[in-house]
């Protein structure tokens with residue numbers, strides 16, 4: 495075939511070339527958001543005790559992105575939720591597969607970890623409403639289906655910036671004898687989570703922070719923004735009334751970035767997704783007390799604008815590809831549960847007797863109830879781990895509130911770079927401290943439905959993820 499003839503053929507009959515066995519691989523992207531705001535009165539989780547929604551400050555969304563390299567499709571759905579449990583993820587993935595053909599292993603569903611969203615997984619004093627769970631499941635699946643409907647030729651690129659000003663390690667070494675006893679009555683904690691701001695007893699944070707601001711940017715071949723998938727290791731911002739519904743800084747980041755890119759009011763709409771990195775021990779409190787307090791929602795907006803500023807700076811310098819190969823692998827990993835002993839359970843039950851059925855209020859009461867509930871857990875649980883590939887970029891996902899050290903270790907040890915981690919993905923299996931942090935104790939290690947995996951869970955998860963990355967490229 496002469497070059498001239500091929501050019502004519504490609505221009506006039508692009509499908510003829512596909513039939514001739516030379517598919518011009520077209521990379522496509524589509525994005526959509528599903529509103530997942532609950533009615534007022536919904537149970538809101540994120541604290542020890544349950545709260546009920548009295549106001550919606552800003553709407554909640556499942557922010558969805560579908561990518562297609564011509565043979566393989568990947569889907570992302572990041573939800574304004576504190577955590578999305580395995581049952582919802584599995585059912586949403588089943589609906590997605592039957593409507594779009596995208597296999598569950600190629601779909602990543604995660605929670606942003608806003609603490610002002612409806613309860614989707616039972617945790618501490620909050621239990622989910624079955625109707626909201628059904629609604630959330632359908633809305634996630636619909637969001638991915640609509641993103642697939644919007645698939646259109648696109649270019650993809652990625653890059654990383656730094657924003658160290660909003661991330662603080664929240665576990666602190668304190669002056670000897672100043673750490674309060676844990677809720678089980680033991681005085682063995684060597685670190686304190688969220689110590690009082692400006693406390694004279696502060697010694698030093700018990701770990702690092704990760705300032706990376708990751709962005710994966712999709713645009714049309716003409717350069718119009720389509721979607722951005724971002725990643726930052728910040729637990730959440732908060733500072734708003736606990737009975738409000740709000741997507742926290744994740745939602746404000748999306749609006750701020752759309753404005754900065756001049757991409758608001760597009761059709762189909764531009765979609766920004768902020769996924770949560772390894773932020774289990776990272777929050778937005780400057781414990782040294784050097785910060786002026788802002789009114790409710792002020793701090794969130796401040797963080798959102800500042801991180802969006804950095805994301806926009808990175809996007810301006812991204813080198814786009816017309817096509818990259820996509821891939822995905824998932825693996826199941828069985829891990830032991832840190833179950834309470836028979837004595838622990840007996841003591842907890844005795845402790846709960848005087849409550850006479852009323853909901854627990856104090857931390858010792860909450861953790862006594864957690865001890866009883868955990869005694870019904872199986873001895874082992876199955877975790878879903880995932881590794882996705884966009885060309886040379888690797889995204890790994892774990893179903894936990896992953897400690898920052900683990901995300902940094904994966905970034906450093908991965909045989910394929912660059913890499914970032916999306917936490918709280920594909921299920922909810924509680925906090926993931928390192929074995930060293932288990933030795934230090936503190937809130938994130940206290941045995942409850944929010945922290946129950948075996949002490950050696952993190953090295954096993956890291957090893958499995960590294961294995962997955964190796965098999966993917």
Ligand SMILES: [Zn+2]
Pocket residue numbers: 607729895
């Ligand atoms: Zn959390």
